[in-house]
Amino acid sequence: MMASSFPVQATTARHPVRLVARVVGAVFLLVGVFGFVPGVTSDYHSMMFAGHHSQAKLVGLFQVSVLHNVVHLLFGITGLLLARSVAGARAYLVGGGAIYLVLWLYGLAVGSDSAANFVPLNTADNWLHLALGIGMLGLGLVLVRRTAD
Incomplete structure (x- = not known):
């Protein structure tokens, strides 16, 4: 009985959804760090804690903004932690994808100069959020389904 459970554990340890969640989490972590690096982030001196007045651009x-970068760091750490299991990795990709689709809709609904644009978001962010939302959601669903078949 113990020998038959070993291949299952080895398979879940290398499950593609876990690898993708680790990669996505690592990328978010790097983006969060690079957001604080002058040169990688232009107009770094104008970075504000939050709000649309920050002119800093990754x-x-x-x-x-500082808040935007901190959110990227936390989202990256969350991805790395949740990638420790297949269920966690899937939840990170599907849940994160859904969050990014909501953020895309929020960015469309709120003007870039609005006080409600506290993250801040611009047109480039909106398009990236759409791509991330579709990509993460799709990968979270397809990778788990494909390996179960």
């Missing part, structure tokens, strides 16, 4: 494209 790679000159994505508007960031």
Whole structure:
């Protein structure tokens, strides 16, 4: 009985959804760190804690603030922690994908100059959030289903 459970554990240890969640979590962690690096983040001197007045842009494209960078760091750490199990990795990708789709809708509904734009978000962020939402949700669903078949 013990020998038959070993291959199952070895399979779940290398499950593709866990690998993808680890990669996504690591990328978010790096993005959060790079958001605090002058040069990688343009107009770094104008970075604010929160709000749309921050003119700092990660790679000159994505508007960031201290809060935005901290959220990326926390989201990355969460991904790395949840990737320790198949269920956690799937929950991270599916849940994170859903969060990013909601964030995309929020970014569309709230103007970039609105006081409600506290993260801050710009057009480039909105398109990235759409892609992340679809990609993470899709990978979380497909990778688990595909390996179960």
